[in-house]
Amino acid sequence: MKKNTLLKKTIEQVLRGRKLVLVSNRGPVQFDVDAAGRRRWRRGAGGLITALHSVLTTTKALWVAAAMSDEDRLVAREDALIGLPEDDPLYWIYLVDIPPATYDLYYNQISNKVLWFLHHYLFDALRQPSFDKEVKRAWSEGYVDVNRRFAEKVAAITQDDPRPIVLIQDYHLYLVAGWLRQLKPDALLFHFVHVPWCSPDYFKFLPSEIRQKILESLLANDIVGLHSWRYARNFMHCCQDFLGCRIDLRHHKVFVGDRVVYVKAYPISISVEELTAIADSPEVAEEKIKFMKLKAKYQLIVRIDRAELSKNLIRGFEAYALLLKDHPELRGKIKFLAYAYPTRESLSEYRTYRAAIEAIVERINTEFGDDSWQPVELGIEDNYHRSVAAMSTFDVLLTNPVFDGMNLVAKEASVLNMSDGVIVLSENAGAYEELRDGVLGVNPFDIEDTKNKLYQALTMTPLERGLRANRLREIVERNDVLKWLLHQLKDIEKVSKSSAIYQPREETRDLVN
């Protein structure tokens, strides 16, 4: 509670009557109609939504997000003021009306099929990407169009404030600042990128007109935030290589004409309070019973992910199979609980991946299991209470993404686990930079290494497990999501005070044309 008071005070101090606008693809709620035809809403999921929610509940902000459901689009068209919670609104929601076909181009074809792959080094250079007319159409008629709609919506709802503070989120909305800077020259624009920023060599995969537009538009912000200094360094090098900007790595600055853009790392975290409250709920308690029963018989290896290409589930299973092969004494004594909730199944790559996951689990269970023991339990469905229960009880958590902006699961698990569980974490997750002294780091491409780390974790002395678990809990509790927000707010305040009023110059006017 003390922390929340501090946050509230800081926000008031920063705002001084200015409007605060949050802009993200996915909003905090989604609308639909019940059987009786009445409109209702449910809260969205995801780490980002949860993190941002804490800002909103402390101030009367505006949240701009894409209309996704049919009912969302109706809400968007009504242009009604929707405050939430309904009885005593803490923030207001504005939905951007986007035709479903346009949304598909913007969300599936560009954001998830091109930009997500780019940011996570997932391209297979020999075969993809291959940019043709279709992709370029998806860019101009989808991504560019939707980003413009977002910018126009933000401008429309801040007509009475020439200097709103606008927090734009993630890789779906790179062009918002470019448009918005023209519409609201004196706004404070802050774009947060939640994915890894790739090196200039890899950014070169993008068609030149696309990479120029993304970088130019991002540099229309006052601050660009990322989760790690490595990502910030990569971003600044892209500005240097592709726009010829002068950069100052040490002071986090990119120079654009007579303007300065700050590029800084703010590692996102979790709300320890909220998470602990959920962990104490009866729903989670009930799920825990199952895991406690299993723990009586087996050491539990747990993983909790979206069934996402970048999460590297296959190599995780391959490492587990090696473990059972090289250490037959472990058979019948350990169990791998793999919970991977479905994601992006409108893309064929993800459907193929899910099938591959199911196939390898089947293979391992057939090869090593018998009637009395199944080495892997796979659960492909979204069940948050079960996830929280599993994170509270694991002996070993495996989270080995090929690349990952942050990886909040590792942070949640650090706080939740009550068994001095050991975390095996990919060194390519943003979280590794903070947690390296407590986790067992692993190269996600090295299944021999992964196998060895799993074995080390399973056979670690209780003393070492305890020391590591305490270290991890301390690190995460000291750096929770409030700190993440406070750091950003403090920098917003500094920039607000120091920066002259923004003067768009001829070149920057044309940024996103």
Next chain:
Amino acid sequence: MKKNTLLKKTIEQVLRGRKLVLVSNRGPVQFDVDAAGRRRWRRGAGGLITALHSVLTTTKALWVAAAMSDEDRLVAREDALIGLPEDDPLYWIYLVDIPPATYDLYYNQISNKVLWFLHHYLFDALRQPSFDKEVKRAWSEGYVDVNRRFAEKVAAITQDDPRPIVLIQDYHLYLVAGWLRQLKPDALLFHFVHVPWCSPDYFKFLPSEIRQKILESLLANDIVGLHSWRYARNFMHCCQDFLGCRIDLRHHKVFVGDRVVYVKAYPISISVEELTAIADSPEVAEEKIKFMKLKAKYQLIVRIDRAELSKNLIRGFEAYALLLKDHPELRGKIKFLAYAYPTRESLSEYRTYRAAIEAIVERINTEFGDDSWQPVELGIEDNYHRSVAAMSTFDVLLTNPVFDGMNLVAKEASVLNMSDGVIVLSENAGAYEELRDGVLGVNPFDIEDTKNKLYQALTMTPLERGLRANRLREIVERNDVLKWLLHQLKDIEKVSKSSAIYQPREETRDLVN
């Protein structure tokens, strides 16, 4: 001739009686036996061999290379002094005896399947690499072993000189300097990397023990040379990130304890003299006749590559198919001559790739061709005279590698072409940095862009073609391979003068254990 005299003088000045040793995987000659059982040798091919050859013909150097054929291995075991040319030796060859199975691990499994893919961003992160026991065995029993053999051979043949100058070439031999530094602490070691150096994020694909060993060993050199400042920057960042070294990007320095390692860009080039001589040969003249006949009927698009994954042949053909689709008026008026000589066919990836090349050519010829006109002529065999003739006569040269250390074809074509031909060159080739003002740059992943550039090249005014062709010829003539060598030699001289005698410290002693 004047240039060669200069080179000879510079080399003598640099050497001052010290031995010069060249170390590369492939040597300048290969031995076999003729039908009568007599030993004979033939000169090796490849741009690197040609470039290095010019050094050797100006001084009495030693060249250490791997024994590849059975007869090579016999030569290696005889330990005989082999000078070439035999009647009046200009340099001496020492072959390193390597068991064929060990050579396979070193050459195919690690150098070409892991390191080549790494340097050219060719991994498909979802599926490969996957480092298991087999790969690790190939590393320790193949790559490490062969590199040690090379280092020991160099030490053995320089016993009478405590301060030889050793020029180590390319990605096959990263560990030579590490061993050699222990055996010859006062040698001047210079490693040249002929592939792109990837960014730290991508270098992280390698298992940690492998990447450490590679970087530590490379830093046992006095100078590390690469083809472009981007590669040098990436390399220095790797030293910073993985070894914690202090770096000075501006002055090309990496600090390792009390030593300084220079990391510099020396863009390799071609020998204009030698190339012109070949172009004037009767063999090439004969080949040219064919192309002149074709030119009377068609505008000629030419490509000349190894059938190498990184050369991006498939997307080149896709762009050509788009060209024929979008510009039907060109059908019957242009012809694509694609010469792709076979390479690395012991790796399944390359056999699959070759089949894919043949399939898409077949598809294009079926879809757009008829009895009177075949849109593509594919030649998959090594025919250097034909290549030189084609480079002399093309209207458009397409060379669109996904990534390429330098791309000497673009430089050869710039000098050879007599038709003011236009070069469409990938912006991800090292050569693009030098040639950008004369070529049409293209994003290799963007087939729409590639198609447009091909069209622009085919329809360019004679005036512009002439201007561009002149510009290219000037750039390459001004920066030929002698300049490349002279720059390296001058830096060797500077380092020799300034550096204190190398003192191996405890940590560095253990570099490659």
